[in-house]
Amino acid sequence: MKLNTKGRYAVMAMADIAKCGLGGAPSKAVPMAQIAERQHISLPYLEQLFSKLRREGLVSSMRGPGGGYTLARPASQIYIGEIMQAVGEPVKMTRCNREKNESTGCIGGGDCNTHELWSALSDHIYNFLGSISLQDVIDKNVGSFGSLTSNLRAVNEKTGPEAIEEAI
Amino acid sequence: MKLNTKGRYAVMAMADIAKCGLGGAPSKAVPMAQIAERQHISLPYLEQLFSKLRREGLVSSMRGPGGGYTLARPASQIYIGEIMQAVGEPVKMTRCNREKNESTGCIGGGDCNTHELWSALSDHIYNFLGSISLQDVIDKNVGSFGSLTSNLRAVNEKTGPEAIEEAI
DNA sequence: TAAATACTTGACTGCTGTAGTCAGGAATTA
DNA sequence: TAATTCCTGACTACAGCAGTCAAGTATTTA
Numbered sequence: 001m002k003l004n005t006k007g008r009y010a011v012m013a014m015a016d017i018a019k020c021g022l023g024g025a026p027s028k029a030v031p032m033a034q035i036a037e038r039q040h041i042s043l044p045y046l047e048q049l050f051s052k053l054r055r056e057g058l059v060s061s062m063r064g065p066g067g068g069y070t071l072a073r074p075a076s077q078i079y080i081g082e083i084m085q086a087v088g089e090p091v092k093m094t095r096c097n098r099e100k101n102e103s104t105g106c107i108g109g110g111d112c113n114t115h116e117l118w119s120a121l122s123d124h125i126y127n128f129l130g131s132i133s134l135q136d137v138i139d140k141n142v143g144s145f146g147s148l149t150s151n152l153r154a155v156n157e158k159t160g161p162e163a164i165e166e167a168i
Numbered sequence: 169m170k171l172n173t174k175g176r177y178a179v180m181a182m183a184d185i186a187k188c189g190l191g192g193a194p195s196k197a198v199p200m201a202q203i204a205e206r207q208h209i210s211l212p213y214l215e216q217l218f219s220k221l222r223r224e225g226l227v228s229s230m231r232g233p234g235g236g237y238t239l240a241r242p243a244s245q246i247y248i249g250e251i252m253q254a255v256g257e258p259v260k261m262t263r264c265n266r267e268k269n270e271s272t273g274c275i276g277g278g279d280c281n282t283h284e285l286w287s288a289l290s291d292h293i294y295n296f297l298g299s300i301s302l303q304d305v306i307d308k309n310v311g312s313f314g315s316l317t318s319n320l321r322a323v324n325e326k327t328g329p330e331a332i333e334e335a336i
Numbered sequence: 337t338a339a340a341t342a343c344t345t346g347a348c349t350g351c352t353g354t355a356g357t358c359a360g361g362a363a364t365t366a
Numbered sequence: 367t368a369a370t371t372c373c374t375g376a377c378t379a380c381a382g383c384a385g386t387c388a389a390g391t392a393t394t395t396a
Contacts, residue, residue, distance in 0.1 A: 012280075044357060061371090063363045113306060114180050216385090
């Protein structure tokens with residue numbers, strides 16, 4: 001269960017633009033070559049990723065000298081989950097492609113005890129990434145979520161899920 | 169960001185034991201061949217996994233006719249995170265191996281904007297898996313966590329992530 | 337003791353998907 | 367026109383996963 005470089009690089013690059021593109025009133029375009037150098041990512045590889053980011057409408061591009069990339073929206077309105085999804089970093093914990101209620105989704109049909117676990121895990125990760133914006137990342141404002149769930153765990157260990165509301 | 173079969177199969181097998189090992193006062197040993205058949209997992213492959221589960225003290229084995237595996241502890245005291253870790257399914261989102269506070273951990277030293285994000289993601293997943301017991305899984309008692317985080321998602325759903333189904 | 341059952345271990349292999357390269361092209365500015 | 371930058375698709379090496387195979391060891395039943 002590892003993160004691959006596509007998702008990681010894409011977020012790194014987006015954070016780089018968010019950080020270095022500031023200055024002008026219409027925010028300055030950041031050339032890809034600079035991003036590649038600062039983040040130590042191979043330029044041709046980065047080009048692949050930006051092709052996808054552009055198609056998904058997360059960045060805008062300008063060609064020619066002085067050109068480069070800008071964020072298509074303010075950093076506070078771009079969520080990590082979107083970036084991951086755009087470059088094809090799927091959050092996929094279940095093996096079957098069916099809907100939750102179809103028990104036939106799993107191999108052999110009907111005897112998959114663990115489907116709901118993996119499904120819940122996917123949701124959990126998805127929600128986490130969908131709740132953190134690029135702005136949060138460059139502000140290093142990510143810790144709160146981690147500590148929140150730590151509290152939940154402590155509650156759950158003692159008294160069970162009923163006490164969760166207290167924790168919030 | 170996918171789950172590989174090691175972790176998935178290990179949890180499936182453990183859940184199978186938890187479910188099928190009941191009956192006798194000292195819970196009945198479940199032969200691996202039965203698990204393999206019920207869960208549609210190749211027997212030799214499963215043997216590899218159980219070797220690790222046994223070494224980590226999560227299951228006990230009994231040889232000879234009538235032998236098999238039993239859980240080393242009650243299902244309510246075995247957490248999914250332990251199983252995943254035992255079979256070598258690491259939850260690793262960061263690339264560098266250093267501690268949180270060492271900024272030199274990341275490549276090039278000091279310019280890794282996203283380290284804390286991945287670190288928080290790892291924590292998040294780890295806490296989730298560490299809070300769900302095998303008993304929760306066989307009782308299908310996993311949903312509460314999912315619905316909790318769904319509330320978080322609702323906050324940014326206005327602007328944000330479409331195509332949830334694709335992500336799952 | 338012998339046979340049956342079941343666990344144990346290590347080495348081996350095919351293959352998929354990731355990570356990265358390469359080459360050429362198109363738009364824009366000066 | 368020349369320089370700069372983005373854009374696109376095809377291609378490839380390689381690691382690691384998933385699974386196999388073979389030979390062994392321990393335990394119980396008869």
